[in-house]
Amino acid sequence: MNDLVIGMAGAGGDGIVSAGESLIGALAKEGYFAILTKSFGSQIRGGESSCRLRVATVPVANPGGVLDVAVALNWDDFLRFGGELPVGERTVVIYEQKTGVAPDALPLGSVEPAVSLAVPIEELARKTAGTQQAKNSVVLGLLAGWFGLPREGILAGLRRKLAAKGDAVLQGNERAFAAGLDYAAAQPLGSEYRLDPPHATATRRIVTDGNEMCAQAALFAGCTFFGGYPITPATEIMQHLQRDIWKHGGVVLQGEDEIASIAAAVGASFAGKKAMTATSGPGLSLKTEVLGLASVAELPLVCVDVQRGGPSTGMPTKREQADLFAAAFSAHGDSVRPILAPTGVADTFAVTVEAFNIAERYQTPVIVLSDQEIAQRKEVIEAVDLTRFEVLDRLVPTAAELEGYTRFRLTDSGISPISHPGMKGGNYLAAGIEHDEHGAPTASGGMHARMNDKRLNKLNPLKDRRDLFMIEGDADATIGLISWGSVAGIALEALRTARSEGLEVKLLVPTLIYPVAEEIYREFFASLRQCLVIEQSHQGQLHRLIRMWVDVPDNFASLAQSGANPIAPSDVVARIRGMARQPVRTSRRHPNDLMNTL
């Protein structure tokens, strides 16, 4: 096998997630690519926990669909994850024998997995390590034995992890691991289940997650102020920056609330520093007023929204892409905030740097719409090549421009040089209230219209940024896919599968979600007879957003699914096959036309 998806679940404290982390570390060192996602109940401690690990010999774009291997330490906890850990006919199921479930009577409804293996996991742990806490090491041994995962690397990882716990604990876990290996060797599984060796590799790999990449990118881009408030699943961004930002002469302020956090960031931006805040949906709702302020005062700001299930408290630990409307429309008045969406862990670095560049270049707040999955999943990626990135700074007034300085001068580009306190001659009034070119408050309708023109039109060049759109597939295809954020990786895999079956299809992935780049969509639509927008929200928010600005093909369909359970690539492939089987009539009658003929 060159691509293996393992899903494991147990009770909190069983060490399931820890086992996943040991595995991904070992696989990365060996030269594999991998993605690890973790999922928990919303309990603070205890409760159920799970992880899924996808390992492959080539880069993978998503955590995979149906499991190749399922590990259940107990069935109640495993089943709580439902569609997050889907078992299919090709799955090998490994489970705790102590559950007393017969291999031919697994509680999986009508699904009959390929192989069912009841293993005395707890008993092996107790026998070898003297404690059931070594269950996860037994599981690691089983997986290494049956699927050919790198045993030396896993052992080395275990040793590092347990070094602080003393020799007795370490040796117990080593014995537990060996017991797992022996058990697997005694009950061999077919060689078709063994993972292929990794391709020879010369590149440097790191294991990281989206939130860490976001924080690192902010530092790289020159961010020296972060205002934040703890919120799942965005908190790690603040934690990473809290550790490192001081070394760059920066500050992290944990505000008393979400509003104070973004307000302080806007203050820092006014003071001439690159500033960021990060939150999730409930925090975005609160930050809205200050986002509007940054738009009208033309202050650069990066606001990261790591989306989670909503509305309101929703599902804090689960993935969803349903904050798009809030990000685009939540502030009152005529304002446009650029929205960028990363599609994966490595991409989060690139997108965050770009967000700072756009914010500084255009003097605007920019929203980065990440989501729980890419923010918190661990992924093996190539080390970031920093020479690929340019860092832009804001346009400051020249000495000549500081003579009779005009902060909001109406320029052709709509961008006027911005001063900051401390800059002699640059003194001006920043304001949420409408203002004239000098910053003086005004109630003139004419000036309001000109300032709206300035603030909105200055962003138009973004719509020509073709580098913020990925198009893959057959250029003249009549079937098109559009997807964004973490779901784009699922769409990409579906596209490749469909094309390998001989279907002609192409995929558009926008990094720039808003403003809507009408021309780029129009060009993509030109050859299309059918189009499917794939995303993780009940309403299909991107699907609807595009329709607000662009004339779409007749058959512009939506594959929109509420959050938590991942969309399976196979479901997308099935939709593509369906579209290919039923070519649409070109002159489809619109229901309104029918009404008119009655």
Place this chain on the structure above:
Amino acid sequence: MISPEQACTCGPAPAAYTAKDFRSNLKPIWCPGCGDYGVAAAIYRALAAIGRPPHEIAFVSGIGCSSRIPGYTTAYGFNSVHGRALPIAQGIKLARPELLVLVAGGDGDGFSIGGGHVPHAVRRNIDLTYIVMDNQIYGLTKGQVSPTSARGTKTPTSVYGSMEEPVNPLLYTLAYGAGFVAQGVPADLDGLTAIIEEAIRYPGFSFVNIQSPCVSFGDAENQVKSQKVRMRKLAAEGHDSANRIRAMELAQEYGQTLYTGVFYRNPNPPPTFDRQVRELQDQLQPARERSQAPGH
């Protein structure tokens, strides 16, 4: 007494600035007779006495009549959104600790919509000065009951009289732990100027409540003219501004006795947040080079 190294906001030796250098050419929207004119005048004079150039001053406000004040100065102004002046000002000070940062606004801006930010600004102790023009009414929206309105105040939104106890800005900030709490009145321009100057010189968060009467919607009995008669200078009363407990006792008379002067000044100012930030930065720098890639 403030030792020289504690008096960190004074900067270089006073240059030849006059009050006029801090007044912008924008014409205030305030009604004739508004107390805020006197507040603005006192701020100009205090800034002239401090002697920092206008471009090294950031003056932040929220929304309300009094929040227009940054625009009437030559400093870098930020007339932001309702209730958010304090967090914005803290971001500015942390980003550029060398600036002199002033914050101003009304009682509604500071103690109603922005009330949640006050205790945190106090306990964070960032070196800035917060001036509240307290007129016990929402003036810009034409006369609604405010958080400092006395119980029973009749307005279009409290037609039968307010049913709530007012906020006591002095007692609140003292209880939150503010190191400098004072009250002034525009009727005593010299006294107000001295209070504001002292507040700015205090190394840490300083709070000045100014009874700044609303001539259009405020209590007719409580205007600038009557302040001259009613005001009682704390210094003349023999109050020791180092005595926090006594300061709190006096502050309880808010709404009854019009004390002016410094209620409390911490004789041993604790380290400010901004100073601790600088120390941590110095300790952890030099920064890694920007060219260092994650994972390297």
